[in-house]
Amino acid sequence: MHFVDIYYEDKVFFSAQELADYLETIPSSYSMRERISQVQKHFMQVLTDRIESLQDADWVLAELDNLTDQEYQDLIGDDDIEEALVAENEDDVISLVAKRYLTKHWQVIDDALYNNFYLDIYQQYRSFLQYLTAQLTDEQAEWWQAKQRRFDMQLEYHRIDLEDVAPLLFLRDGLTGGGTNQAMSYVFVDEMQDYAMSQLLYLKHAFPNAKFTVLGDSEQALFREVETPQALLDKYAQGFDAQRPALIKLNRAYRSTQEIMNFAKALLPDGNEILTFTRHGEKPTLRNAQVDTIDKVLNDEVKQLRQEFQTVAILTKTADQAELVVEALRDYPEKVQLLHAMDRTRTANILVMPIYLAKGLEFDAVIGYDVSQNNYPDDKAIGLLYTLASRAMHALHLVTIGPVSPLINQVQKTLAP
Incomplete structure (x- = not known):
């Protein structure tokens, strides 16, 4: 110890x-x-x-x-x-x-x-990682050794990765017998598709007498492959040992035009279950660019959309790419706002942000930045693309630098010619 x-x-x-x-x-x-x-x-x-x-x-x-x-x-x-x-x-x-x-x-x-502050739970967790490494085969042990080195490095900066939080808390509570609230009777979890199983199980451990409602959109999973709602329910019901699990589907989309939703739901394995609102508009567009032309393409796209719509959002895969977009629009005659995680207000009609900050938001028009094969190579990116597309109410313009993502190639018929 x-x-x-x-x-x-x-x-x-x-x-x-x-x-x-x-x-x-x-x-x-x-x-x-x-x-x-x-x-x-x-x-x-x-x-x-x-x-x-x-x-x-x-x-x-x-x-x-x-x-x-x-x-x-x-x-x-x-x-x-x-x-x-x-x-x-x-x-x-x-x-x-x-x-x-x-x-x-x-x-x-x-x-x-x-409060058991005399326990060095971080070193205890490090010992746990060492124990796991010793029990595994060479290839698996190498991964866990890298994990341990990462944990050590993060501790030097007084931080830990989010994926370590739930197991570390489980370890602490297992040693001390604490960490539970018997009085809590109901827990409501939003955006459940972005929680790992270990995180939800820790919530169940922390509130053992509570009933749980987990609300989310399985198609908007940003950090793992998309799963159907029923598959998610089956997995969590088993993990929670739920006695009477119930799935309630809210599958009618009201935000976007039918053409935008036809593109978005075509990306999904169960997209045919989504009911679209009968409001028509233009089909989503796809425009090719190169590294030396992307700045001009972005400026042209923003100018075109601003002539018709009030809010235009450029959504990127990462925060670094959002910085690149803002730099590309530095000479645009209107104000461009780069949104960060702590921002609570919009101060411009042209917004730039990574996709994960756009969840729950909607915009008149959306530009999907660099929807290329390099950015969205396989099925793990379906949730990202679906979230990007479903933020747009009236217009969706996609821009790719180089070959487009194979996910978009598969639904080419839903795009404008």
Whole structure:
């Protein structure tokens, strides 16, 4: 087990070695969770005993003498102290005030013990990764070694990857027996298609008595391959051990024209189940560009769409590509706004952002930047392209640098000639 020192005012109060040594005295016949619990109880008792032993110490009495009248009065609120005052026992009053002072003084130590802050859960997770590496074959072990190096590097910058959060929290809770809220009765999860199974299972662990409603669009999965709603339900029902799973489909699209949705749903394995709203417009267009012509093509496309529509959004696969688009439009006569994750307001009619920031938004016209084979090579990109297309209400223009994505080639008939 890995422990860390508990500090008070830059000095070690309980050392990691003390904690580890006491853990070793507890029989291994107990589970690790039970042993950790005994470590916690032991050192909380040590803290209590230390307060009891020091309440008459000279330095404590000196600290009490330095308190203001108000600070002293704040400490005299206990029933025992009031009883002692009635009995006119000055020594008892001073002892009880000193005890109250020390308890407040070292509250941060008590909090650290209560919340298991003495466990070095990050090093414990690192040991877990090492254990996995040792159990696997050469090719798998190499991947996990790379994973461990990545985890170590991220820790140097005081951060961890999102994919590590749920297993790390599971490990922490497994060791401490904490992390659950028994009172929560209902949990609602939006955009569930972007959650890993481990993340949703952790929510189930954290709220064990709650009923769950998970809402999302399986076709808008940005970080994995698209799955049908029924396939998702079956997978999560098994993971959650759900007794009465129910699938409710909302499959009518109201945002986009029929022509845009015909293109979008043709990308999907179950696209024929989506019902389109009967509002017609132009078919989506595809325009080819090269590296040396893309700036001109983008400016032309924006100019054309702005003549007819109020809001035009250029959606890219990555944030870096969004920066390139803004640079390409630097001389455009209207303001161009690059949206970031923390932005809450739009200040321009021409917007640039990566696709993952456009979820839940809609625009009069959308330009899909570089829908090439290089950017969207296989089925893993279906969710990205579907999300991009379904942000457009009236017009969708696609631009590719080099050969277009094979996903779009397969639905060529839904595009304008």
